[in-house]
Amino acid sequence: MLAGNEAVENARVEFNGHVYETGSDGTVIINAPGVEQNEEFFIIATASGFKEGKTIVTVLSDYDDEADTTDETGKTGNLTLEFSIPRWQFYRHLPSPGSQQPLIVDLTLSCIYYVWEYKGYPHWGEVSYGVGSGRLEILCENKPPEIISFTGKTKGRAGVAYEYTVHAVDPDNDPIHLFDFFWGDGRFDTDNNNSRGFPPDAIVKKKHRWKAKGVYTIEVYVEDALGDRSYASLEVEIKRRGLTGKQDIPFYVLKILDKLGISKVRWMYIFIEIIKRCMMIKDGFPS
Incomplete structure (x- = not known):
């Protein structure tokens, strides 16, 4: 495993029509392209399709560095690929469909094959050249965020705003990508901290x-930077508008007064007079 990166286990590698899978050490042995001879080759291989500083692949060739004309019984032509990838390479910038999607990297290998020759003097002579292509699909081992708590009012009135709080922690210490709130009435809110995400x-x-009145189920989804989600819900009973809560007190009063043809100014005058008289009665001085 390269410094600062993580070895990729169980990565799917499709190459030249064959499917391989990396082991626990992040390596996979594949058939090198262009090998048709049963000889000991010194293989020089290069890989492309990877971005420096992100996905790193190390190509290890299979060859006998002491090959000579008397020992050509070994069959070579295998390459060991080591995949070491920083975790942040898997972080998404857009919402996922609900779970982590594989990181896909196009892979191209160019191989030059040399055999030990004498032909006047001992040397490695180029005898073959091969190019192969495929792709790499990787899923990073990941745990979804844990929703520690989801709290708020479970009973209320129509027309009144209520606040709900979600506390989430990611067990892998990955950033949290977004919070989705579905309110049960066809509306929803998404908070991604202005596309910056959350700690x-x-x-x-x-x-x-x-x-409107009714029983609603609030659903909240918390998604981490790799695209895995957690879910929690809360049931809320909403009653029709009533005379509870300062926002609702004037509602039906004004509605009745409007039907009676009493203006708001006139109603305020009547209301003040009633208060004044009540205060006088309380003090024991009725007029």
């Missing part, structure tokens, strides 16, 4: 106002 330990608060 691995994050608390998000959201407010919502239901327009």
